[in-house]
Amino acid sequence: MSHFKALRIHQVEKTTQARFDSISIDELSAGEVVIRVAYSSLNYKDALAITGKGRILRGFPKVAGIDLSGIVESSRDAQFKAGDEVLVTGCNIGEALDGGLAEIARVPVSAVVPLPHGLSLAEAMALGTAGFTAAMALRRMLENHQAPEMGAIAVTGPTGGVGSIAIDLFKQAGFQVAAITGKLSAESYLRDIGADEVIERQTLDFGSQPMAQPLLGARWGGAVDNLGGETLAYLTRTVKPWGNIASIGLAQAPTLATTVIPFILRGVSLLGIHSVECPREWRLDLWNKLAGDWKPRHLKTIAPREISLEDVPAVCEEMIAGKAQGRTVVRIGS
Ligand SMILES: NC(=O)c1ccc[n+]([C@@H]2O[C@H](COP(=O)([O-])OP(=O)(O)OC[C@H]3O[C@@H](n4cnc5c(N)ncnc54)[C@H](OP(=O)(O)O)[C@@H]3O)[C@@H](O)[C@H]2O)c1
Numbered sequence: 591m592s593h594f595k596a597l598r599i600h601q602v603e604k605t606t607q608a609r610f611d612s613i614s615i616d617e618l619s620a621g622e623v624v625i626r627v628a629y630s631s632l633n634y635k636d637a638l639a640i641t642g643k644g645r646i647l648r649g650f651p652k653v654a655g656i657d658l659s660g661i662v663e664s665s666r667d668a669q670f671k672a673g674d675e676v677l678v679t680g681c682n683i684g685e686a687l688d689g690g691l692a693e694i695a696r697v698p699v700s701a702v703v704p705l706p707h708g709l710s711l712a713e714a715m716a717l718g719t720a721g722f723t724a725a726m727a728l729r730r731m732l733e734n735h736q737a738p739e740m741g742a743i744a745v746t747g748p749t750g751g752v753g754s755i756a757i758d759l760f761k762q763a764g765f766q767v768a769a770i771t772g773k774l775s776a777e778s779y780l781r782d783i784g785a786d787e788v789i790e791r792q793t794l795d796f797g798s799q800p801m802a803q804p805l806l807g808a809r810w811g812g813a814v815d816n817l818g819g820e821t822l823a824y825l826t827r828t829v830k831p832w833g834n835i836a837s838i839g840l841a842q843a844p845t846l847a848t849t850v851i852p853f854i855l856r857g858v859s860l861l862g863i864h865s866v867e868c869p870r871e872w873r874l875d876l877w878n879k880l881a882g883d884w885k886p887r888h889l890k891t892i893a894p895r896e897i898s899l900e901d902v903p904a905v906c907e908e909m910i911a912g913k914a915q916g917r918t919v920v921r922i923g924s
Pocket of ligand 1: 842
């Protein structure tokens with residue numbers, strides 16, 4: 591294929607514009623492995639980049655998409671050969687490097703993961719960066735001694751991709767899960783995927799200013815936070831002694847106004863989650879877990895639809911408006 595279709599983001603004066611372009615391989619960022627893309631997926635970061643609502647891309651024009659799965663066309667590195675099924679999430683694709691929302695991708699060999707047994711190319715993208723990130727949160731919390739007896743795990747932004755998969759993973763790992771959502775209308779969806787309790791975020795008592803009231807009643811065994819801002823501050827003040835909070839996202843705000851009191855009087859730990867760059871050993875281990883014992887049980891409910899490349903811009907607008915639910919897989923190749 592000398593030319594192929596790609597959703598590229600261009601800089602137009604001080605704004606950005608997403609367009610469907612016909613491009614050649616030579617126009618892609620450098621890499622050892624050329625992949626015929628079968629599927630990609632949409633993450634919050636993709637929605638920010640494609641709608642222009644967030645500064646995600648480093649350099650223009652750039653093919654969008656931080657995730658892909660597909661078949662190797664050619665490889666200049668002996669670890670992969672033509673015909674291999676692979677996946678790529680994060681590793682700067684769709685940010686500093688060209689990404690997965692195109693019929694062909696070219697990526698550094700260090701980013702490529704052999705598709706683990708137990709996952710199809712479509713399932714790999716139903717999980718995508720969101721699933722990988724939720725799995726990293728579970729791994730880090732278990733390593734830091736989070737246990738079901740400590741109490742329920744609060745998951746914020748639970749109707750989103752990371753939150754939905756986190757509910758499924760933690761429930762399957764033996765934890766009670768409380769979904770703290772802005773959309774009570776999604777209660778039956780959240781219970782279907784494993785939430786034991788569904789709480790409307792707006793009904794929580796965030797207390798007075800965190801600085802004046804640094805501890806509230808201890809309620810959660812631990813937490814997976816996708817929102818940041820006052821919600822994360824609330825979690826630091828309400829997690830029980832020795833509980834962990836995995837800090838993943840900033841859908842509400844990038845700020846955190848709290849005190850050190852929860853850390854020094856309750857032994858609470860705030861664990862950073864960074865899915866883009868992590869040791870390759872963790873990456874391979876987490877993908878093997880996601881294909882094996884940790885494989886979410888409700889993936890079909892969480893990712894019920896496949897859209898086409900042409901549908902991507904409209905679905906990204908829905909995500910930014912907070913209207914999307916679960917995961918969206920983008921079907922690209924046959
Ligand atoms: N650290 C990492 O490596 C990493 C990896 C992946 C994602 N992330 C971040 O994690 C967050 C979630 O990602 P995602 O892909 O799951 O996104 P998503 O599918 O768009 O879901 C985000 C969820 O957050 C809630 N939400 C959205 N806008 C909000 C707002 N303005 N105020 C409060 N709540 C809001 C909604 O859940 P409810 O309506 O149920 O509350 C929404 O479903 C994002 O900030 C993303 O950038 C970080």
